[in-house]
Amino acid sequence: MTATTAVMELRDVAVRYKTRKSFFRHDYFTALENISFSIIKGETLGVIGANGCGKSTLLKVLANIYGVDSGEVSWYCQQVSLLSLTLGFDPELSGRDNAIISGMLLGSRRQEVLNKLDEIIEFSELHEFIDNPIKTYSSGMLSRLGFSVALKMESELLLIDEVLAVGDNKFMDSAKDAMADKINSDQTVVLVSHSLSQVKMLCDRTLWLEGGKLQMIGPTDHVLEEYELFLRNDNQSSVSHRLIE
Amino acid sequence: MFISRVHLVEVFFTKLVFNLKSEASQTYLAYIWWILEPALMSVVFYVVFDLFLAGRVPNFFIFIICGQIPFLWFSNSVNNASKSIMDAHGLINQAAIPKPFFPMLVVFQDAFKQAIVFTTMIIFFKIYGMEISWVWLSLAVIILTQLLLISAAALLVAAITPFLPDFKYLVSTTTMALMFGSGVFYSYKDVLLPQHQQFFLMNPVANLIKNYRHVLMENTLPDWTALGYICLGSLALIFIMTSYYRRTDTLYARLITQ
Incomplete structure (x- = not known):
């Protein structure tokens, strides 16, 4: 060492x-x-x-x-990221907006998150719900979104x-x-x-x-x-x- | 931990836009409330002080608007900033974000709303029949001075509240007292003895309100020296507070959980 x-x-x-x-x-x-x-x-x-x-x-x-x-x-x-599901989530915002801000708070630049947004939506299986406010999501949908964002972000x-x-x-x-x-x-x-x-x-x-x-x-x-x-x-x-x- | 300052700024402005969007989505009248709140307060003050108490200030409705709108901006921003670090405890415990981020986010959110309020106010003054002159361009300097003052006060109160949670009540009481001490609904020239007026104007909020009225109601340029002092004092406090936050930044996450 x-x-x-x-x-x-x-x-x-x-x-x-x-x-x-x-x-x-x-x-x-x-x-x-x-x-x-x-x-x-x-x-x-x-x-x-x-x-x-x-x-x-x-x-x-x-x-x-x-x-x-x-x-x-x-x-x-x-860069160090503590992987937190639903980091910075706001119940009034859509799944898409929350994915963007959460990804940025996990250490990625805005453009990097936008580039990975399709993959995040795909992995979370939230296609038709992604533009709905997350206050309408079930807890399972929320954790799927949070996990997908966390999974796709890069950190040293x-x-x-x-x-x-x-x-x-x-x-x-x-x-x-x-x-x-x-x-x-x-x-x-x-x-x-x-x-x-x-x-x-x-x-x-x-x-x-x-x-x-x-x-x-x-x-x-x-x-x-x-x-x-x-x-x-x-x-x-x-x-x-x-x-x- | 952020890659760079540019990244932090990017997060700041993205969060700012999303917070404004989120705030607006919580009410039926959404963005209209940003204008309605100061307008309603001005109407209430006009009815109470001019109609019921028969105030002697000429053009009282305009006089109230010129005092009330800048005062509400200061009061709302400082009160919201006092709770900003405490309110962000979830985020603070999950990501290493410099703590000035939170009060400054509140300051910028309120400043954005205020820009809309000021624009509406000027349109209203035009419709009301007031003469708009090139002197009004100096409003930009007064507004920037007030923004500096609000930033300094916001950084200060946000730093204290996590140590003393009761401090937020003191902030709201102090801003209420400040309203009475800033000449929002009275003219200090009519109420105070001449030898006391210079002490009254040492209150930066009272001084700013006086300057707003100079420009908007009397079409005269603001008191540049007074604005210069407020800018310098605010910049000095901002500098002190940013160095303080730099030294104590990692203290806050533990402070708000224990």
Whole structure:
């Protein structure tokens, strides 16, 4: 791993949230602590861990949405996109207008989005509905549109947070295949997922977060093996705790 | 993260057009409301202050329009801007957008609507029988000065509200107080003692309203020195606020979620 091939590097990063308890009293919650790692150009890095372990916070730090309380983040790429379905959607506007603004907010230029608009409409299967306001869409239609926009946009570093399962079964299958193709290309991707089989199938390396700390980072097979062992031991210890009680 | 400033500007103007379209689609009378709101307010003020309270200002309806329309522009823009970062919490948590984007979007949206209102106002004045002269060209300078003042105030209030959500109520109360302190429905020359008038005109909104009336009602050129001071003060505040936003930009996404 060399700095020349890294698209991003984090050194001793910590993020704390402040929560207000009363007028003058605040509590702090540490979401990330002592996080150091690099993302290599062209790789797919999986991020796993229990709910509340800091996965989404980490993605927001990588996307430069959240600043850090200590440590340092270095970007060696021009464009990072956090893939969000329905980003910037306005219910009063048509599917076409929403696709344009959402694509632009995901990092594409207006002309690039316009050039891909036919593909987006085709993939989302919204042909006759594309000029209707999206407030008239069902939730399935909305997620199809959002997913199609996100899928067709290009970015040097793509950050994905659990957005592979959308729409009905038929659409979900084609969405999963299309996203898997995108991830398996030369695209650099950070994928947050609870599906270990998905991480195993798509990711070259995996990062495991536990309680806001980096538990392990390395080849996916090795990290998943350790993670599964940890989950089994954790389950066993919680069962034995329950038995003692 | 945007590729370039040009890309950001492109997103800004696309969002501006779509927001105007979205806003208009939410009412039956759509774009007409942009003109109807200041017109109705002016009529209400005319009925209350001229007919019911028998005001002594000559040509009072025109006097009210010249004060009310610029004041509503300032008041609406600053109030809308105060909530702009909070209202955009969804977007702020999903994309790294420089935070001045949001108050400035509000400022430009309101400025676009105001351009239509000013055009309608001038057409109305012509129909009303007022004499339009080359002096009215200086309106462009007053309007630009007001745009600078609104931008500076919008950037300031938008930066404070996420830290102190209650601040938006203070903004609406202050703009209401400002209406009474800016001579929207009275002539400061008739109401204030001569030694107090220069303090009254230190309020930039009052000063701008005075200049609008100079040009539109008296066909005289505006007070260039006063406009120069307002421009300089506004530019200084814009500079301070943009450097502030540059330093604190990534703070806001966390601030509005915690």
